[in-house]
Amino acid sequence: MTTYRIAPSILSADFARLGEEVRNVVAAGADMIHFDVMDNHYVPNLTIGPLVCEAIRPHVQVPIDVHLMVKPVDRIIPDFAKAGANIISFHPEGSEHIDRSLQLIRDHGCKAGLVFNPATPLHVLENVMDKLDLILLMSVNPGFGGQSFIPHTLKKIAAVRKMIDDSGRDIMLQVDGGVKVDNIREIAAAGADTFVAGSAIFGKPDYKGVIDAMRGELASVA
Numbered sequence: 303m304t305t306y307r308i309a310p311s312i313l314s315a316d317f318a319r320l321g322e323e324v325r326n327v328v329a330a331g332a333d334m335i336h337f338d339v340m341d342n343h344y345v346p347n348l349t350i351g352p353l354v355c356e357a358i359r360p361h362v363q364v365p366i367d368v369h370l371m372v373k374p375v376d377r378i379i380p381d382f383a384k385a386g387a388n389i390i391s392f393h394p395e396g397s398e399h400i401d402r403s404l405q406l407i408r409d410h411g412c413k414a415g416l417v418f419n420p421a422t423p424l425h426v427l428e429n430v431m432d433k434l435d436l437i438l439l440m441s442v443n444p445g446f447g448g449q450s451f452i453p454h455t456l457k458k459i460a461a462v463r464k465m466i467d468d469s470g471r472d473i474m475l476q477v478d479g480g481v482k483v484d485n486i487r488e489i490a491a492a493g494a495d496t497f498v499a500g501s502a503i504f505g506k507p508d509y510k511g512v513i514d515a516m517r518g519e520l521a522s523v524a
Contacts, residue, residue: 306520307333307496308513309367309476312358313349314500320354321361323504330509331517334365336478336498337387344373344396345445352378352385359386367436369417369478369498371444372396375403383410391415391438394426404433415476419443420452424461431469436496437462441489442479451480456492463493483512487519 310332315323324335337355342348355366365388372378373396382390390407394416397403407414415436418424420443427437439458442449459477466473477489478498486497503512 304490304495304523306490306517307474308516309334309336309496309498310503310509310513311336311338311478311498311500312504313338314504316504320358324358325361327503327509327513328362328364331513332364332503332509334367334389334496335362336500337366337368339368339370339372339378339382340445341372344393345371347445352381355382355387356385365389367391367476369438370396371417374398376406379403379406380410383407383412387412389413389415389436391417391436393417393419393444394422400426401430401433404430408433415474418458420455420458424458424465427462427465431465431471431473434471434473436474436476437466438476438478438498439494440479441477441481444479449480451482451485451489455479456488459489459492459494483515483519486516487523490520490523 340347340349367389368387370392375392413435417438441455476496482502
């Protein structure tokens with residue numbers, strides 16, 4: 303039986319009342335908080351850093367899942383670990399030494415993940431599966447919320463699901479970008495088990511209603 307996890311992205315939350323927002327979305331049934339970090343260098347946007355992670359940490363008990371869209375990554379990893387992150391993932395393009403960066407995350411007591419943009423090939427995975435707790439597939443090009451799901455990501459999800467299954471390892475397969483009630487079932491059927499949703503949840507007045515609807519769709523996956 304697959305365990306499905308819903309990870310609302312605070313990129314779409316109301317930053318003027320962020321503590322309340324994360325408490326409300328967890329009360330509505332979120333399994334983790336997805337924390338998007340952009341540096342206006344690797345991606346064309348600038349968001350939030352370790353101080354914000356540290357500020358929301360006391361408000362929730364669920365894992366904080368930090369997605370680093372920054373380059374280089376090694377300097378900032380210890381700061382997020384100290385700020386209360388539970389999972390830290392980064393893009394291969396953000397590190398000169400991917401194996402070292404993954405080990406750095408683990409050495410600081412966090413779970414480690416790699417992130418792949420829609421057009422980024424997967425060959426890196428062959429050499430680091432033993433250091434991964436999470437693989438995140440972007441189903442939009444990173445940098446901005448509210449984009450539409452790129453359909454060919456479904457084939458990539460299936461390919462990574464096979465790699466995880468063949469490895470025999472317990473690795474989460476997360477998808478981020480354009481995930482909503484009307485496509486989450488199809489994404490899960492392709493092999494994903496963890497779903498990042500931003501505007502699909504925070505953009506609606508009833509967080510619980512959306513999360514419950516997503517779980518209803520997931521319950522029907524064969």
